Amino acid sequence: MSTTVEQPPAAEAPMEPERHGPVAWLTTTDHKKIGIMYCVTAFAFFLVGGALADMIRTELAEPGRQVVSTQTYNTLFTIHGTVMIFLFVAPFGAGLANYLIPLQIGAPDMAFPRLNALSYWFFVGGGALVLLSSFASAGGGAAMGWTAYTPLSEARMSPGVGPDLWILGIALVAIATLLTGVNILTTVFLLRAPGMTMWRLPIFTWNMVVTALLGLVAFPPAVAAFALLLVDRRLGGHAFDPLGGGDPVIYQHLFWFLGHPEVYILILPVFGVVTEIIPVFSRKPLFGYAGFVLATLAIGALSTGVWAHHMFTTGAVDNPFFSAMTLLIAVPTGVKFFNWIGSMWQGKIRMAVPMLFAVGFMANFLIGGVTGVMLASPPIDFQVADSYFLVAHFHYTMMGGAVFGIFAAIYFWHPKMTGRMLSERLGRLVFALLFVGFNLTFWPQFVVGMRGMPRRIVDYATGLGFDTPNLVSTIGAGVLTLGVLVFLFDVWHARRHPVLAGDDPWGGYSLEWATTSPPPERNFAALPKIRSERPAFDLHHPDVKP
């Protein structure tokens, strides 16, 4: 059943009663429920990926074999990487986008609600297949790394149905991303409230526009690569198999044409989150709104031209071109840091939990970014390629960056989504445990990487300087796990002992803070006049000139 939605009047109007129960959730096309389901499902995948990481760290705590076989270890890091990248960080961003974009632009829902539900279920189906591809598959699980490089992922090197299920699962997740991208762009381009011009869009929404565009242009080549790989494996093709005249380097081109923009598909939503939080907790407008938007656009555009910096050591690509493009992308990223620091500068900073996570994100991501600039230089890349230095760099951007941003988002918008506050005291404890645990885990990996420890190995020899850093790293992973457990307790505690949040507990700026917490079914009983990029602030402070 559909309902026709009209522009809400300036005065308050009665809303339809909401439907509850499991069936209402499973069949919903409401963007808020789909957004929450995306976030909860993605977080469940995070717990799975985290458990796999703990098993990896336990195995590597000391030299010698502790827990798992070589094959199982290969499956562990394959599924860990796949789950964290494709099933946690990216879908969590999609969940936030689903929940927030219509609220932030004053729309009653996403432009295509059924398509929205379809993308969520594609994501769930794809995720289930990926998990199934790990240990529940006959003839061996997927164990070829999250990049599935050929010829390793060809049938003769990776037999069994695990890799096939992995390919199908990732293809479904890719379809989900494409559908979400179409929905986001259409919603933002066509469903904005009167007065919500493109240059008044909240930064989170702007970042999701660029993310959606990137998803739309970057995923199709990878889906084509996976389809050809499946043809190789199941139908006797030779697209990437050198024994049959195929070219594995083409697979790498197609994969990394997705793979590197994917890094920005993961991090741009988080940039948006942090940019929403920092001005609110600094009690200042965002410093350099237009510059920030242009920097986001520049990152999006440049990210399409850096894919082969992952292929420096193949000898089959033009290293200076990709090195230059990669160094160039550091410039708009640096602009963002200036924006964040400028927004905090001389502000009345409140170090509430979302702000703590936002600042933690900045510190961690800066280290990840600077080491990324180092890796953009081919001589350094040749030295540390496929070592733990790379693992540390990647986790400083993705875990220290994206995951800290996700926790910032959860603490910031949980009151809006549920009407209940998370505990400030427990939140500070979660932040402390995650920040200390994260740096304990991944800083030593820079050290062992520089000492030459290769990644993706189940064991290492003693006496090479790897022992102590690996032990410290494993202890750090334990601290991280404790932090996540405390966070889960915090969420449970907020459900059992609710502290009501009110409609705008933080003094937020964007439009979602101008409606109730949680918002009603079509979001707004009344829309305020939009006079600037801070409509909720303008509504609550009519005396301040925008």
Added chain:
Amino acid sequence: MRTASRLLWVLSGFAFALGTLYWFLTYETTGTVLLWMLALMPLIVATWIWRRGLVSAQLTEDDPEADPGAHPGQVIGSFPLDSAWPIFAVLGVITAGASLVYGLILLPPGLALLAYAIYGLMRESRQ
């Protein structure tokens, strides 16, 4: 739609220029084709917007002085409340896809389920 349209044109132009530069620097085919295809995708949408005359359309959302309360009752669109068909559609796709792994016997039920779900979605969207 002026800003949105410009965004698509700029992305298309950037990708085309980058692809051309890449070709003359490397003579590498795969990357060049990828970049030129990247230029083509936003170009299709941008051209559609341009041909429909939407670039200069006066939309209230593009008017900085527009008041949401000034046009109460203006229809925004029709939005469904719920639908079970997406679940069936995804089950159909998974079953049909699994036929590549577990045998072609799964293909007919997968395609049938998918067709049934698409039919259901079409009927539902007309209500």
